[in-house]
Amino acid sequence: MDREGKERPIRSQGDQRVRRIPSGNPVSGQGKRHPGTASSDLRKNNTHREGAQRTASRSDGIQRTTPRRDSAQSAASQDDGIRRNASRKAGSHKKGTSGKNSRHPGGKKGKKKRTAFDAVSTVVLIAAVCVFVFSLYQLVIMLVPYYTGSKEYDEIRDLAVTTDADGEGFSVDFDVLMQENPDTIGWIRFDEPAVINYPVVKSADNEDYLTKTFTENDNKLGAIFVDYRNSSDFSDRNTFIYGHNMRVGEQMFSQLKNYRDEEYGKKYPYFYIYTPSGEVRTYTIFSAGVVDARSDNYKIEYASDEEFQEYLDLCLESSLYDFGVEVNTDSQIVSLSTCTSVTENERFLVHGVLTSVD
Numbered sequence: 001m002d003r004e005g006k007e008r009p010i011r012s013q014g015d016q017r018v019r020r021i022p023s024g025n026p027v028s029g030q031g032k033r034h035p036g037t038a039s040s041d042l043r044k045n046n047t048h049r050e051g052a053q054r055t056a057s058r059s060d061g062i063q064r065t066t067p068r069r070d071s072a073q074s075a076a077s078q079d080d081g082i083r084r085n086a087s088r089k090a091g092s093h094k095k096g097t098s099g100k101n102s103r104h105p106g107g108k109k110g111k112k113k114r115t116a117f118d119a120v121s122t123v124v125l126i127a128a129v130c131v132f133v134f135s136l137y138q139l140v141i142m143l144v145p146y147y148t149g150s151k152e153y154d155e156i157r158d159l160a161v162t163t164d165a166d167g168e169g170f171s172v173d174f175d176v177l178m179q180e181n182p183d184t185i186g187w188i189r190f191d192e193p194a195v196i197n198y199p200v201v202k203s204a205d206n207e208d209y210l211t212k213t214f215t216e217n218d219n220k221l222g223a224i225f226v227d228y229r230n231s232s233d234f235s236d237r238n239t240f241i242y243g244h245n246m247r248v249g250e251q252m253f254s255q256l257k258n259y260r261d262e263e264y265g266k267k268y269p270y271f272y273i274y275t276p277s278g279e280v281r282t283y284t285i286f287s288a289g290v291v292d293a294r295s296d297n298y299k300i301e302y303a304s305d306e307e308f309q310e311y312l313d314l315c316l317e318s319s320l321y322d323f324g325v326e327v328n329t330d331s332q333i334v335s336l337s338t339c340t341s342v343t344e345n346e347r348f349l350v351h352g353v354l355t356s357v358d
Contacts, residue, residue: 149221174276187274193255245338253338259288262321283352286325289318305329
């Protein structure tokens with residue numbers, strides 16, 4: 001009696017029924033397949049089918065998505081176009097460095113602009129340097145006369161003036177001055193402003209010493225000179241003495257403007273004139289004001305005492321303030337005149353009356 005085979009449950013993919021396989025059937029016999037092998041083959045067939053379907057599906061998808069390939073080609077074409085354009089731009093950039101029609105900033109047009117700019121900058125710089133040099137030259141031309149003129153008058157003081165350490169005992173050596181300039185007729189000095197401390201000359205006109213120093217050198221400082229119509233010994237009723245108001249420095253009669261201030265004028269009311277005869281003439285200021293050079297304030301001759309008194313009254317009226325000093329027809333006065341540099345005919349006029357002679 002055959003042995004009974006044991007039953008084993010086997011599931012196939014086609015159905016889920018349980019089959020009984022006799023254990024007596026050999027698994028490895030010829031012409032017979034093990035149920036497990038058939039199931040495996042079935043799985044493989046199914047897998048192959050699914051793969052074929054997927055392949056067909058992919059193939060079908062590729063065919064259906066042919067336009068995508070066209071898009072890819074278009075993109076590739078665009079990419080190629082971009083590369084070509086880039087190549088062209090690169091080529092044009094290279095050509096621009098040497099091409100005639102290049103617009104690249106580094107091309108010839110850019111070089112021409114830079115060259116033009118450099119040329120303009122150079123011209124402007126040269127013009128600025130020329131203006132600076134010319135201005136410096138003008139400044140030197142203007143300042144040199146002040147320096148040389150001031151130095152000249154300092155040397156004259158050293159030669160002719162003697163004084164002690166306190167400024168007292170002031171004396172003038174007129175023999176030295178006459179040797180330097182025979183036109184010398186006196187010396188004028190202020191306590192303050194002390195800078196007014198100069199020899200006084202007189203010539204045949206009022207033009208000579210406008211541009212000539214005491215030693216007759218051409219210089220814009222000129223000299224302190226008496227009106228040619230006056231006597232040389234200061235004996236006239238009114239003696240006019242002229243001096244420049246310098247724009248630079250405080251030389252000549254520039255410091256007369258200090259008498260615009262009343263406090264200053266009343267504090268320093270005196271000035272002195274030394275003469276070759278040895279006199280020291282002291283004058284007290286009684287009037288200081290701005291006048292017109294064409295006015296009667298420059299009247300120098302008087303036909304009568306009344307006319308002279310009218311002149312004195314005019315001087316008092318023209319004064320900026322009252323000095324409290326009396327003058328009359330017996331007075332001898334000196335009028336110190338300088339320009340104001342405001343207008344051509346404006347003058348500053350200071351009048352002093354002789355109060356003592358030593």
